[in-house]
Amino acid sequence: MTPNNEIKSNIVDLKFLNENFGQDYDSYSQMIVYFLDQSDEKVQQLKDSVQSSDFINIKAAAHFLKSSFNVMGLKSTPYLIEMEHLSIQQSNIEKISELLNEVVLDFDQSVVEYKRILSIVTELK
Numbered sequence: 001m002t003p004n005n006e007i008k009s010n011i012v013d014l015k016f017l018n019e020n021f022g023q024d025y026d027s028y029s030q031m032i033v034y035f036l037d038q039s040d041e042k043v044q045q046l047k048d049s050v051q052s053s054d055f056i057n058i059k060a061a062a063h064f065l066k067s068s069f070n071v072m073g074l075k076s077t078p079y080l081i082e083m084e085h086l087s088i089q090q091s092n093i094e095k096i097s098e099l100l101n102e103v104v105l106d107f108d109q110s111v112v113e114y115k116r117i118l119s120i121v122t123e124l125k
Contacts, residue, residue, distance in 0.1 A: 007120060011113035013073030025125045032114050032121070035072050039065060043107050046083075050093070050100050058096060059087040065103070072114075076106035 006018045007028075021028040042061050049057035066080035079099040086092050086099075 007117055009073075009113055009117065012110050013075075014117075016071050016073060023124075025121045029118055029121045029125070031072075032118050035068060036111060036114060039068050039072075039107065040111070042068075043104065046100065047104070050097055053093050055087040055090040059084050062087065069107075072110070074106050074110050076103045079103050079106075 007014055017028055017031060021031065042064050045057060046061035046065065048054075049061055062080045062084040066077050066084065069077045069080060079102050083096050083099045083103070086096050
């Protein structure tokens with residue numbers, strides 16, 4: 001895909017998808033579907049873990065999500081990194097909860113945006 005006809009977004013950074021999949025719309029859409037399916041489950045696990053102050057599972061979910069969020073261009077990756085560090089120290093659940101709110105907001109916006117992008121990619125196939 002040339003830079004002039006790349007899929008664009010103001011919500012998520014599509015650099016990885018555009019550079020690696022370009023006009024391979026099947027793979028492009030598979031990555032989005034996989035991200036939406038896997039991340040939704042992990043975000044819920046992260047919410048549940050924060051609510052119960054389960055630092056071990058906060059760390060596990062944040063670790064999983066930071067890789068996915070980074071690849072898929074979400075802006076809240078630094079919050080996940082901070083959550084992971086705080087969970088290792090097993091302290092400051094209030095700060096982790098504040099960071100979670102930012103992560104969830106970013107994730108919810110990205111879900112809407114990726115569904116929009118998925119409809120574009122589906123039409124291009």
